Amino acid sequence: MLSALLAPGARALEQTDPLPSWNDGAAKQAILSFVKETTDQASPKFVPPAERIATFDQDGTLWVSHPMYTQVMYCLERVAVLVKAKPEMAKAEPFKTVLQVLKGDREALAKLTMKDLEVVLAATLTGMSVDEFNAEVKKWITEAKDSRWKRHYTELTYLPMQEVLKYLRANGYKTYIVTGGGQDFVRVYSEATYGIPPEQVVGTAGGTKFGYRKDGKPFLTKEPKLLLNDNHAGKPEGIHLMIGRRPYAAFGNSTGDQQMLEYTKSGDGARLSMLVLHDDATREYAYGPAQGLPDTKVGTFTQALYDEAKKQGWVVISMKGDWKRIFAFE
Amino acid sequence: MLSALLAPGARALEQTDPLPSWNDGAAKQAILSFVKETTDQASPKFVPPAERIATFDQDGTLWVSHPMYTQVMYCLERVAVLVKAKPEMAKAEPFKTVLQVLKGDREALAKLTMKDLEVVLAATLTGMSVDEFNAEVKKWITEAKDSRWKRHYTELTYLPMQEVLKYLRANGYKTYIVTGGGQDFVRVYSEATYGIPPEQVVGTAGGTKFGYRKDGKPFLTKEPKLLLNDNHAGKPEGIHLMIGRRPYAAFGNSTGDQQMLEYTKSGDGARLSMLVLHDDATREYAYGPAQGLPDTKVGTFTQALYDEAKKQGWVVISMKGDWKRIFAFE
Numbered sequence: 001m002l003s004a005l006l007a008p009g010a011r012a013l014e015q016t017d018p019l020p021s022w023n024d025g026a027a028k029q030a031i032l033s034f035v036k037e038t039t040d041q042a043s044p045k046f047v048p049p050a051e052r053i054a055t056f057d058q059d060g061t062l063w064v065s066h067p068m069y070t071q072v073m074y075c076l077e078r079v080a081v082l083v084k085a086k087p088e089m090a091k092a093e094p095f096k097t098v099l100q101v102l103k104g105d106r107e108a109l110a111k112l113t114m115k116d117l118e119v120v121l122a123a124t125l126t127g128m129s130v131d132e133f134n135a136e137v138k139k140w141i142t143e144a145k146d147s148r149w150k151r152h153y154t155e156l157t158y159l160p161m162q163e164v165l166k167y168l169r170a171n172g173y174k175t176y177i178v179t180g181g182g183q184d185f186v187r188v189y190s191e192a193t194y195g196i197p198p199e200q201v202v203g204t205a206g207g208t209k210f211g212y213r214k215d216g217k218p219f220l221t222k223e224p225k226l227l228l229n230d231n232h233a234g235k236p237e238g239i240h241l242m243i244g245r246r247p248y249a250a251f252g253n254s255t256g257d258q259q260m261l262e263y264t265k266s267g268d269g270a271r272l273s274m275l276v277l278h279d280d281a282t283r284e285y286a287y288g289p290a291q292g293l294p295d296t297k298v299g300t301f302t303q304a305l306y307d308e309a310k311k312q313g314w315v316v317i318s319m320k321g322d323w324k325r326i327f328a329f330e
Numbered sequence: 331m332l333s334a335l336l337a338p339g340a341r342a343l344e345q346t347d348p349l350p351s352w353n354d355g356a357a358k359q360a361i362l363s364f365v366k367e368t369t370d371q372a373s374p375k376f377v378p379p380a381e382r383i384a385t386f387d388q389d390g391t392l393w394v395s396h397p398m399y400t401q402v403m404y405c406l407e408r409v410a411v412l413v414k415a416k417p418e419m420a421k422a423e424p425f426k427t428v429l430q431v432l433k434g435d436r437e438a439l440a441k442l443t444m445k446d447l448e449v450v451l452a453a454t455l456t457g458m459s460v461d462e463f464n465a466e467v468k469k470w471i472t473e474a475k476d477s478r479w480k481r482h483y484t485e486l487t488y489l490p491m492q493e494v495l496k497y498l499r500a501n502g503y504k505t506y507i508v509t510g511g512g513q514d515f516v517r518v519y520s521e522a523t524y525g526i527p528p529e530q531v532v533g534t535a536g537g538t539k540f541g542y543r544k545d546g547k548p549f550l551t552k553e554p555k556l557l558l559n560d561n562h563a564g565k566p567e568g569i570h571l572m573i574g575r576r577p578y579a580a581f582g583n584s585t586g587d588q589q590m591l592e593y594t595k596s597g598d599g600a601r602l603s604m605l606v607l608h609d610d611a612t613r614e615y616a617y618g619p620a621q622g623l624p625d626t627k628v629g630t631f632t633q634a635l636y637d638e639a640k641k642q643g644w645v646v647i648s649m650k651g652d653w654k655r656i657f658a659f660e
Contacts, residue, residue, distance in 0.1 A: 050527055130570060174529075187574045197380055198574035199504075208570050210563035210589055218592045220570055227557055227571065233540035240460060240538050240550050241557065242572060244517045244528035259540055262548045
């Protein structure tokens with residue numbers, strides 16, 4: 001009676017499916033079994049609460065990243081704002097090409113090289129104060145909409161993955177984003193969008209420089225100096241730098257996540273490594289090129305990665321087969 | 331009646347002094363007032379729980395750092411272990427001088443330049459796997475003892491500061507260590523010693539390199555590449571990199587903490603910046619050179635820092651006057 005008073009919803013909760021947007025199958029079962037094994041005190045694979053760390057890639061794992069990464073869209077659209085302040089920029093490459101892209105010229109987008117993109121990123125992500133940058137991103141993310149669904153980007157998170165985040169947290173896991181995207185960018189909306197506070201976002205990070213305003217107030221300026229390239233080997237390196245513990249569970253969707261999944265899975269006890277396969281052209285997008293899916297440069301999932309997943313016991317999530325619903329707005 | 335059942339100790343707790351090792355005075359009052367102002371929902375300076383961040387320097391703020399920083403003692407003593415494996419090292423400087431220091435030659439210690447120390451640090455803190463390093467530090471920290479009290483270094487934490495850590499956490503603050511010392515070093519014992527998990531330790535950090543063992547298992551090697559020099563301006567820069575939010579409270583004891591305290595205090599609302607002044611030669615050590623205390627190279631507290639503290643409304647904690655007890659073992 002007393003325990004019922006203290007936790008009135010406990011019994012009801014136990015009987016509720018924590019992953020209602022998942023179809024029954026190997027992927028859903030792998031998540032449920034992992035949580036059961038690591039949180040049951042009687043289990044030989046019990047993990048003390050303090051060590052329960054789970055890491056999630058963002059682009060293509062937690063939200064839509066096609067046809068282009070959201071942060072790249074921010075940087076491209078930001079060029080238009082910069083050009084207003086400095087009209088001479090419009091004549092110089094790569095900004096000239098970016099302005100064509102913004103006018104709807106898809107072919108112009110393909111012309112941009114990685115080097116061009118780096119110039120655009122440096123111009124739009126550095127050189128301002130941290131507070132100014134945060135304010136700009138906050139404004140953009142609440143206004144900008146994607147081209148297909150005409151919805152805010154933060155509405156394009158995957159409901160099944162939001163359920164996994166909540167389910168893990170309800171079981172004592174600390175959830176982290178470990179993204180190839182910009183750490184400062186994602187931190188602006190991570191708490192409202194995923195329930196993940198800024199300090200639990202690990203991402204590609206540049207240096208900042210401490211200085212003083214004219215009135216003597218200290219501030220930080222974003223510098224064009226790369227500290228952490230949080231992709232491929234940079235993901236486990238970033239996890240060590242920012243968290244200092246090996247995760248028990250890791251979720252990704254592309255070759256950039258491979259080393260994070262290897263690092264996670266090679267720890268002792270129960271470890272969960274999962275990959276989202278985008279095989280649903282109708283409800284979202286279909287790309288690989290694993291399993292004969294169309295090739296892409298945005299979030300590549302190679303056949304080699306697919307084969308390693310099968311060999312290492314990682315679980316591949318089929319968006320088409322495993323997810324009952326993809327978006328909350330459906 | 332029901333609320334009494336749910337929180338049986340609540341009333342008793344309210345009547346207990348959360349800072350029993352502090353004498354009544356301005357320093358203790360500043361801490362109590364800050365917590366009251368920022369946690370009372372009716373207060374205009376209320377801070378939402380998610381934003382409650384407090385940062386603490388370690389050496390000289392949370393534990394003894396004289397006559398030499400504990401991590402430097404680790405590095406020096408580690409040289410003896412390295413020499414056993416590679417006897418030819420004993421003939422080369424600066425290792426030759428370090429071996430003299432370890433034999434008790436105090437004058438030899440003064441001969442070591444900053445450059446020498448860097449060589450010793452690189453030799454003892456890099457070039458091994460993260461797991462090997464963690465195991466070595468763990469073994470040393472449970473065995474090594476300091477020269478004055480003949481106690482483990484982890485027993486030389488300041489009881490009044492341990493009370494502040496617990497008091498802030500009990501009031502919803504996330505407590506971080508922000509140290510000029512090595513992030514990986516402090517993370518080994520931070521949870522057991524301060525109740526601060528590894529992911530809440532920000533410190534001077536080097537890069538790691540992801541690779542594979544012969545059996546295919548991935549691992550991280552500690553590289554001699556500095557990513558973050560977490561001292562002076564590096565402290566607010568490190569706080570931004572690792573936490574991404576400005577602290578509401580910060581504690582330090584030397585010029586290396588100045589920028590962290592400035593950064594903290596310049597935020598909106600109630601902000602608490604405090605400095606520990608080592609003015610108790612009997613119970614601990616006395617050094618400044620602020621207020622005419624003896625000069626030191628280990629944790630310098632200059633008169634300029636003291637004057638800025640007074641000007642900016644930071645609170646200086648006198649170990650002699652403000653602390654009833656210094657160590658738990660007293």
